[in-house]
Amino acid sequence: MSLPGSILAADITVGDHPTWHFLGLTFNVDTMYTTLIAAALTVGFLWFVARRASAEVPNKVQVITETVINQARTYIEDAVGHDVPSWLVPLGVCLLFFILFCNWLAWIPSGHSPERLAPPTADVNTVYAMTIVVVILYTYLGVKRKGGRYVGDWFTVKPAIRRPILILEQIVNPLSLSLRLFGNIFAGGIMLAVIALLPFYLFPLYGLADFGWRLFDSGLIAPIQAFIYSFLTILYFGFATAEEH
């Protein structure tokens, strides 16, 4: 589809992936291997922190990471209250670092077109998959804590005006959680493509804009979105286990 009167110098394609068809399903090859890279980076980084954790004097990266993990524990304890399940802190930490590394993948040159790796979080498959895990786990914890009241509360909570909101939230929360992350990272990629459309005689500006945007995207948006996703996950665990009075 072409836009009449457009003066753009290149095609911008979004949501385009090299695909692989198997058993009647379509697989986005680039998302799959970038996911593996991000997972490997997450494991490698945390392993590095864990290995160095035995050292008497921790280094700066370790201290920062441990502070982050400790902060996550505090948030989780505040949200869920008594006996935090053993998998909840790992979930928060895993989400935070995995999303962060996914978002940062855009820095790595790919050696072919597109020039740099696309973050897996710019693909809805990744964010939906993570959100499904999150929803399963917080529903599990909510039902474990409250039994039938987990669902029952949606229909009996007072004041009554909150009931439709609560029911709607069951859909809206996971969807907004996914799409917020996806949209931000996806838009970051589109932004780079748009900057790349600057005419060649403006190449100094192109370089500046490209670098500036990457800096902003990786330095601010990537960590902020990783934090927001993890923090909201913890918050939803809090909602799922909260006792209505």
Add this chain to the structure above:
Amino acid sequence: MHASVVVAAAGDKTNNFLIPNGTIIFEWIVFVLLLVFIAKKILPPIIARIEQRQATIRQQFEDAKTAKEEAERARAEYQEALAETRREISRLREEANAEKAQILDEARTTAREEANTIAEAERAKLVTERQQILLSLRNEIGELAYTLSEKIVHESLRSDERQRQLVEDFIAGVGSGLKAEAEAGAAG
């Protein structure tokens, strides 16, 4: 070259980028594996380390608190002891003062009593001496009167001149006798 923006969601029904495809299965498995691996293998040592560090810090805080409390207690004890000593000293001083006053009082009383006793004794002695003097005077006067009356009787018939002489002698004798008596008493 004609530029165009290809938005897959708008034109291609099979490729709406908000609809997940088979990739989600792969992504889900990868994420769950990552989560399990991190939860089982990677995080426990880190969390153990954090907890150990926190325990150490808490322990240090408690130690510092205990030490501070102990110092506080020692200081309180020291001050208590100091105050006790001060009270003791002031009590001793008061006692000493009281004792001093008592001793002075007693000494004064004793002195007064002794003085009284001595004065009493002196007075009694004086009375006794006076009575003795009076007694000896009376004896002497009696003797003199007897001697005089004897002489008067012997000489009565001789002359008036002689009588007058006799009385004058007698009176002079009494006077010198009294004087000698007084001198003897003063010397004795």
